[in-house]
Amino acid sequence: MSDPIQRDPVTPPKQTLPFWPHYVLSELIAWYVILGLLVTLSAILPAGLEDRANPLLTPEHVKPEWYFLSVYQFLKVAAVFSFLGSEAPRLLGIAIPGVLLAMLFFLPFLDRGTKKPARQRPVMLLVVAVTLIVLIALTLWGQYS
Amino acid sequence: MTQSTRAFPRRWFDATMDWFDERIALRQLIAASLHVVIPRRAHTYYLGGITLFLFASQAVTGILLSLYYQPTPESAYNSILYIMNQVNFGWLMRSVHAWGANLMIIFCVLHLLRVAVQGAYKKPREITWMVGMGLLFITLGFGFTGYLLPWDQRAFWATTVGTEIASAVPLVGEAIRDFLRAGADVSALTLSRFLGVHMLILPASLVGLLLVHLLIIHQQGLADPHATEEQ
Amino acid sequence: MTQSVSSLSNTPATRRGFIQFLLGFSVISTVIGMLTPVIAYLLPKNANANAGVPVDVGKVETFQPNTGTIVSVNDKPVIVVQSKAGGLKAFSAICTHLGCVVSWDARKSSIQCPCHDGFFNPVTGAVMSGPPPKPLTQYEVVVKEGKVLIGKVLG
Numbered sequence: 001m002s003d004p005i006q007r008d009p010v011t012p013p014k015q016t017l018p019f020w021p022h023y024v025l026s027e028l029i030a031w032y033v034i035l036g037l038l039v040t041l042s043a044i045l046p047a048g049l050e051d052r053a054n055p056l057l058t059p060e061h062v063k064p065e066w067y068f069l070s071v072y073q074f075l076k077v078a079a080v081f082s083f084l085g086s087e088a089p090r091l092l093g094i095a096i097p098g099v100l101l102a103m104l105f106f107l108p109f110l111d112r113g114t115k116k117p118a119r120q121r122p123v124m125l126l127v128v129a130v131t132l133i134v135l136i137a138l139t140l141w142g143q144y145s
Numbered sequence: 146m147t148q149s150t151r152a153f154p155r156r157w158f159d160a161t162m163d164w165f166d167e168r169i170a171l172r173q174l175i176a177a178s179l180h181v182v183i184p185r186r187a188h189t190y191y192l193g194g195i196t197l198f199l200f201a202s203q204a205v206t207g208i209l210l211s212l213y214y215q216p217t218p219e220s221a222y223n224s225i226l227y228i229m230n231q232v233n234f235g236w237l238m239r240s241v242h243a244w245g246a247n248l249m250i251i252f253c254v255l256h257l258l259r260v261a262v263q264g265a266y267k268k269p270r271e272i273t274w275m276v277g278m279g280l281l282f283i284t285l286g287f288g289f290t291g292y293l294l295p296w297d298q299r300a301f302w303a304t305t306v307g308t309e310i311a312s313a314v315p316l317v318g319e320a321i322r323d324f325l326r327a328g329a330d331v332s333a334l335t336l337s338r339f340l341g342v343h344m345l346i347l348p349a350s351l352v353g354l355l356l357v358h359l360l361i362i363h364q365q366g367l368a369d370p371h372a373t374e375e376q
Numbered sequence: 377m378t379q380s381v382s383s384l385s386n387t388p389a390t391r392r393g394f395i396q397f398l399l400g401f402s403v404i405s406t407v408i409g410m411l412t413p414v415i416a417y418l419l420p421k422n423a424n425a426n427a428g429v430p431v432d433v434g435k436v437e438t439f440q441p442n443t444g445t446i447v448s449v450n451d452k453p454v455i456v457v458q459s460k461a462g463g464l465k466a467f468s469a470i471c472t473h474l475g476c477v478v479s480w481d482a483r484k485s486s487i488q489c490p491c492h493d494g495f496f497n498p499v500t501g502a503v504m505s506g507p508p509p510k511p512l513t514q515y516e517v518v519v520k521e522g523k524v525l526i527g528k529v530l531g
């Protein structure tokens with residue numbers, strides 16, 4: 001048949017492997033493991049259900065889902081910006097995560113350095129590590145406050 | 146002897162393939178999809194593929210749940226109780242959907258981290274990255290809209306505070322909040338809106354963007370994490 | 377015949393064949409393991425779980441002489457008839473012809489089906505005229521403390 005397609009003009013890989021069956025079979029095994037994980041988790045901890053929604057009764061400790069907790073907590077923490085004016089906490093609480101997300105979106109255009117192996121990119125590794133630690137800390141803080 | 150038994154399904158399979166081949170060049174299509182190479186030292190840790198698998202699982206369990214789910218404030222809660230307690234394996238379908246939602250978000254973020262750490266977003270893969278960010282937002286949207294559907298206390302109040310966050314946006318914040326809620330409060334209209342977004346708008350958007358994501362990856366091949374760009 | 381049986385039992389003898397056999401077996405059992413819950417999930421539950429338990433359908437006074445009233449028993453329509461000839465009776469209101477819901481014809485003092493003009497006897501449920509092939513199913517009626525209770529199906 002036709003030649004294997006390989007069209008990365010910038011950093012063409014020197015040594016290659018066929019995608020099929022090598023990669024595909026490993027991928028299928030990974031799916032199998034995840035399927036097992038899903039069923040096991042569901043059997044051990046099935047989805048729960050609280051009381052029927054009551055718009056007239058707020059329960060204690062209302063929280064968003066865990067994946068929104070860090071942003072939610074940051075909005076609360078932003079109260080420290082009150083020295084910049086009464087509106088500052090609200091504005092910065094939403095603007096800072098917004099700007100950071102926009103930066104993440106445009107990351108390929110912000111980090112224009114040449115492509116190097118991970119170990120030769122200490123700044124990137126540091127940024128990733130710090131971001132992760134801050135996000136996890138905010139999430140835990142939100143969970144237990 | 147062994148050969149004769151093996152040849153049987155084999156011949157039948159070949160004949161079917163021939164039939165399709167004659168009409169839509171099927172073998173060529175399959176070869177074009179699979180006959181690619183990846184860098185020997187590529188390490189994806191299968192994270193993108195696992196996210197894809199979890200989405201497929203969400204689609205199957207989600208569609209099955211929608212066959213019993215009743216989207217009104219009066220009956221949503223009872224229909225979930227019915228799914229959990231009466232329908233055969235209903236508890237399993239709902240639990241797999243709930244766990245799958247969390248795992249899909251986790252693996253999507255891990256996939257993002259892998260791409261970030263390896264620098265696989267760099268030229269020529271900028272579009273793949275930005276489309277990926279779109280996929281991340283859609284996945285989070287799935288979680289946000291799905292969470293309201295059981296209509297229990299946790300669902301109702303998590304959505305109330307979640308939509309309230311939007312009102313922190315300057316000037317248009319409250320308009321955005323009311324738009325999300327389809328009114329000033331979380332109500333029956335919010336439930337309809339979230340269900341429509343969860344079951345129609347987001348799945349269609351995710352599938353569309355995913356096709357672009359995968360087509361570009363197929364076209365370029367995976368990034369070689371050890372390659373250094375030659376000047 | 378003999379050939380295929382012997383070759384089947386021969387398959388695991390070679391290592392390659394054995395591994396293929398194991399692989400095929402696991403793939404098939406996984407597919408079955410995934411399809412079984414899905415099919416079981418789709419099967420409807422038996423809605424007649426509480427059939428036979430008497431259902432209260434209202435006070436006796438609501439069922440006046442020469443009337444037939446449609447009531448809901450376990451989500452199924454039942455016609456409660458108070459006729460001069462036979463007193464209080466209850467029948468399934470689902471026509472035995474094509475499943476329309478029957479009603480009371482006061483002029484003819486009988487049960488009538490609006491769809492194809494089938495008529496049923498208000499005492500026995502038997503077909504008097506029209507296309508229905510079988511009589512209406514009769515239910516047990518009990519009057520207790522002034523209330524009408526619809527019980528089990530009468531054979």
Ligand code: HEM
Nearest residue numbers: 203204207208210211214243246287288291292294295348
């Ligand atoms: C085609 C795709 C999908 C369909 C048709 C669908 C449908 C549904 C339906 C009918 C429910 C209500 C049942 C219930 O609350 O248990 C639900 C709940 C939910 N869905 Fe989906 N869904 C889909 C994809 C997804 C995806 C991709 C995610 C995740 C990122 C997701 C996250 C959720 C969550 C978190 C719930 C609430 C689960 C709970 O009860 O705790 N859904 N979905």
Ligand code: HEM
Nearest residue numbers: 189193194196197257260265273274277278280281367368
């Ligand atoms: C629903 C979510 C997503 C799905 C299903 C998905 C799927 C995939 C798959 C299957 C691959 C092939 C390689 C691998 O398995 O890792 C891939 C590669 C890639 N993804 Fe995603 N992805 C998703 C989200 C994202 C996100 C959030 C980003 C980043 C912001 C992203 C950026 C990329 C990039 C840049 C590549 C190419 C990597 C390389 O060439 O090594 N994707 N994606």
Ligand code: FES
Nearest residue numbers: 471473474489494
């Ligand atoms: S359905 Fe009743 S007479 Fe035809």
